[in-house]
Amino acid sequence: MGDWSVAEMPALDGQTVVVTGANSGLGFEGTKAFTRKGATVVMACRSVERGQQAASEIERAVADADLDVRQCDLASLDSVAAFAESVREDYAVDILCNNAGVMAIPRQETEEGFEKQFGVNHLGHFALTGQLWPALRASDGEARVVTQSSGAHEMGEMDFSDLLSERSYGKWAAYGRSKLANLHFAYELQRRIDDNGVDDVLSVACHPGYADTNLQFRGPEEMGSNLRLAGMKVANALFGQSAERGALPMLYAATAETVIGGEYVGPDGLLEMRGDPEFQQSNEASRDEGAAAKLWEVSEELTGVEFEVA
Template identity: 60%
Template sequence: MNWTAADVPDQSGRTIVITGANSGIGLEATRELARNGATVIMACRSVDRGEAAARDVREDVPDADLRVEACDLASLDSIRAFADRLGDEPIDGLVNNAGVMAIPRSETDDGFEMQFGVNHLGHFALTGLVLENLLGDDGDRESRIVTVSSRMHERGEIDFDDLHGERSYDGWNAYAQSKLANVLFAYELERRLRAADVNALSVAVHPGYASTNLQFRGPEQRGQRVRKAIMTVMNAVLAQSTEQGALPTLYAASAPDVEGGAYYGPGGVLNMRGAPERQLSSDRSHDRESARRLWRVSRDLTGVEYDLPKPTIDEATV
């Protein structure tokens, strides 16, 4: 398969929410979905940066139908306010894209370790709060929830005894844990959607090694100028473009042959670059007991309930 952005099908009539839409993969996904007729709600921590990104998209796509909304994944109050502003507006897709990577330990407004809080808990809460918007009453309208993970999930472990790194913290281990949580969540959500027999899919994706601003946040926050310089060189020499890195997300959000409970990423060298394809995620990502436990913990921490049944053993095939 040599799928590119030129293969994105017509998105006219679809409304898609993308978190972190003001930069990187979120911005490129916004650009291409809008180019193909989608209404994109750009859910951004900074409205000013979101509006600047929207202007950038409109330079390429003058008739782009974009709406910038404040949504800070590090604040449950902000997430709830965003969902409240949506009201009962139908949406056809949610791309859980925003994230932070390998930063010094800090906490969200609600006291969660920042990477686990933003990358996983924030998206768990957001998805649950807009689930009715996604499912709606139209049985003919398929909705999709795309959760952006990373190949780093392969080294991740969920430390249920120290989820927030209060006893021991390593920035990369915390990132890997949050990215494993993304895949566990995407699969468990698919199982519950299937048990509810609704017309919706949940999938996970990873971008490979794409050149974005994400790699620089940790070194910048630590004042590591040498590390930042090394990352700059690595991005220039080894990374694929942001546009290429966005392809798995675009594919999962739009391609007609996408399957629920699947994991998509670039199919080139070491699965770090190239056209999107279906791939295998880590053994840990298929641990159903860990997925169910993570779901319960996430519900308790965020206070967000999903109106979905738990899957039976026969249905838990993802």
């Protein structure tokens, strides 16, 4: 694709974008870029206070930024449902960025008892997308669902006999599984869009490469390991690209005219860790249509959200 920056994004005046995890990291940078192009951004944040602080920072940088901070805790299906209901009442949604996530944390559970990385990174976004589907279909143009995965999907294994890591838990294995699930969901959603003749919504996946954000710090902080925290800060400084650059694949997937459903967008540099956005291929496991269909069914059962695409 060559050089691509926020400047290449089309005007988004009159469009509504929902971004999860909009108060920090990639979500914050994505929100700022969307507002620069004229979109109304609904900032879905676990903490309204931190969301409002982030919104104030963006408003100081972007004249006439149109931001709407709302509480959405992806670790609580009740919170997700309340958020989705409030958005459906107020907006047609043109772009949904399933961006928020947790990474490599000690084993914890969501409000419903799901392993937290799988629960937040996949199940929360599955439920959110399903419940915002009517608002996406109400878009005047072509709506997009952009789901943030990671190169760590290659570490993941979709073990349906222990999907919630109740018998065995490794923090990186669980993270990889959640990111593999993100790809299964993005691709399966597009297959169901195609199979049902839906021509006004696209599902696209992306990953940021190695971006210097606070995502990497949560695991060491919750473990109480100052040594691991210091090591992660050094690794971010040496290898990470900025959060602003890391947000580019998500922004490209959300807005570029060349994107078609089922694409996977990531950085074009060494080991896909940094660089400009390009179309890429995820691993073979992520393309397992049988596993993706089964995951969809299990996700409906676990969340109680009947996600009918037609």
